[in-house]
Amino acid sequence: MESFSTLIRTASREQHEEVRGSTFMSDLLGHKLGVDAFARYTEQLWFVYGALESGAARLAADPVAGPFVRPELFRMASLEQDLEYLRGPGWRSGISALPATLEYAERITECARAWPAGYIAHHYTRYLGDLSGGQIIRDTAEKAWGFTKKGDGVRFYVFEQIPNPAAFKRSYCALLDAVPGDELERQRAVAECKRAYALNNAVFQALGAEFPLSA
Numbered sequence: 001m002e003s004f005s006t007l008i009r010t011a012s013r014e015q016h017e018e019v020r021g022s023t024f025m026s027d028l029l030g031h032k033l034g035v036d037a038f039a040r041y042t043e044q045l046w047f048v049y050g051a052l053e054s055g056a057a058r059l060a061a062d063p064v065a066g067p068f069v070r071p072e073l074f075r076m077a078s079l080e081q082d083l084e085y086l087r088g089p090g091w092r093s094g095i096s097a098l099p100a101t102l103e104y105a106e107r108i109t110e111c112a113r114a115w116p117a118g119y120i121a122h123h124y125t126r127y128l129g130d131l132s133g134g135q136i137i138r139d140t141a142e143k144a145w146g147f148t149k150k151g152d153g154v155r156f157y158v159f160e161q162i163p164n165p166a167a168f169k170r171s172y173c174a175l176l177d178a179v180p181g182d183e184l185e186r187q188r189a190v191a192e193c194k195r196a197y198a199l200n201n202a203v204f205q206a207l208g209a210e211f212p213l214s215a
Helices: 004-011 013-020 023-029 035-059 076-087 099-114 116-132 134-145 165-177 183-210
Strands: none
Touching: 004 013, 004 165, 004 183, 023 035, 023 134, 023 183, 035 076, 035 099, 035 116, 035 134, 035 183, 099 116, 099 183, 116 134, 116 165, 116 183
């Protein structure tokens, strides 16, 4: 039987490519958008990771999701440093979540409350995505807007407590393969992974509408 880590990666490949190919992300990585678009995206991440990491606190002792609660992954403190740099000391009163972002965060919260395997699907798509592809965004931001390498503005993408990302990803896949559940539950989790990508893509579409290239 195919391992769960292979199943979830293979099944979500198409959605992953859709996210990578979104107009907003293509324009951002192509240096076609300004730093304000990058800051607005960072705002949305704060709401999404707020849901993920409040859920992590709730699930730390859960037999299914508990092993995935890894403090070295937590991003909220870094996001808040970035937002203070990007938006200023009063950033909390000036940021807002897009409707698509609220829907995304609410689904994560719903899974954290009622379905640990579903929470894992969101955990996988976010943390492993930002640990991997997020490095391209960091590099782009540093070059486009002169941020200090791995410094203020891009600290979200710097996983200081994970010195060997490749080894970490292998250990993460081992955790996925050890998730208990029958084939039906595995398929439900894969479907949730696809849903997570769709929710993330909806955020990119909303950001693309807010920052059309003509602007």
